[in-house]
Amino acid sequence: MSFEGKRVAVTGAAGNLGQAVAAAFAAEGADLVLIDRIEARLDAAVAGSVRSVVVDLTSSEATASTFSDLGSLDVLCNIAGGFDMGTPVHETTVEQWEFMLDINARTMLNSVRGAVPGMLSQGGGAIVNVGAKAALGSPGTMAPYTASKSIVIRATESMAAELKDKGINVNCVLPTALDTPENRKAMPNADPARWVEPAALADVILFLASPAARAVHGAAIPVTGLGG
Numbered sequence: 001m002s003f004e005g006k007r008v009a010v011t012g013a014a015g016n017l018g019q020a021v022a023a024a025f026a027a028e029g030a031d032l033v034l035i036d037r038i039e040a041r042l043d044a045a046v047a048g049s050v051r052s053v054v055v056d057l058t059s060s061e062a063t064a065s066t067f068s069d070l071g072s073l074d075v076l077c078n079i080a081g082g083f084d085m086g087t088p089v090h091e092t093t094v095e096q097w098e099f100m101l102d103i104n105a106r107t108m109l110n111s112v113r114g115a116v117p118g119m120l121s122q123g124g125g126a127i128v129n130v131g132a133k134a135a136l137g138s139p140g141t142m143a144p145y146t147a148s149k150s151i152v153i154r155a156t157e158s159m160a161a162e163l164k165d166k167g168i169n170v171n172c173v174l175p176t177a178l179d180t181p182e183n184r185k186a187m188p189n190a191d192p193a194r195w196v197e198p199a200a201l202a203d204v205i206l207f208l209a210s211p212a213a214r215a216v217h218g219a220a221i222p223v224t225g226l227g228g
Contacts, residue, residue, distance in 0.1 A: 001210045003030035007073045008209070011057060011111055012080030013040035016180040017130070020198035021077055024206050026050065033070055035111075036080070057107035067114025072122045075209045076115040078129045078152075080107040085142040097144050104148035105155075112159065116168070124167030126209045129156050133174040133222050153220050160218030171208045171219045175201050176227045196225040 008025045012018040013034035022034055022042055031049040034040035039052050055066045057080055081104040087096060108129055119125030134142060135149035152172060159170040177183055179195040201223050207213055208221070 003028040008075040009033040018079040020202040024202040063110035072118035078108040100144035100148040105151040129172035164217040194226040
């Protein structure tokens with residue numbers, strides 16, 4: 001699954017999943033653009049071209065300027081996002097709604113607005129978004145998070161329908177809990193062996209970004225590990 005000579009942008013590249021995805025693409029020879037609101041770095045031993053870009057992806061103006069400077073991309077992986085829960089809908093503040101919508105939906109929408117024109121000009125590309133399995137049926141006290149991730153799924157389906165005849169594949173993954181240090185600390189009584197390793201989710205993302213997934217359009221693929 002070589003990405004030699006392919007320009008791959010990873011948003012949220014400083015986070016646990018972003019780092020895993022970037023490392024996986026780097027191992028396959030991609031020319032990487034690491035995008036986050038803080039500087040993202042890969043291990044110094046990583047071969048190939050790696051560029052780090054600091055930008056607030058919730059800003060449409062800043063995002064547009066960044067992608068204009070980057071030029072055409074072959075792959076865009078929208079990893080930027082976050083999680084919050086614990087408040088019933090009737091107690092959820094406007095600020096809580098806006099925060100989840102901003103980091104999970106607006107970052108993705110701003111990024112595809114910046115990347116798709118270049119992909120159209122070059123005649124193709126691939127976009128992989130990160131939704132959430134919980135967005136298929138929201139449990140209690142998670143409405144802002146699952147609503148924002150539902151937007152990701154619906155936008156993925158719409159973009160796939162709009163772009164598949166133009167050579168651009170658009171799909172998304174729907175993970176359950178990731179095995180990260182933060183999640184282990186937040187859920188000390190859970191069994192992390194049943195969670196999804198970031199590297200395992202990165203493998204699915206690489207597949208969807210590769211020519212092997214050329215017949216896959218608008219898919220929302222659950223990635224659940226042993227958790228179901």
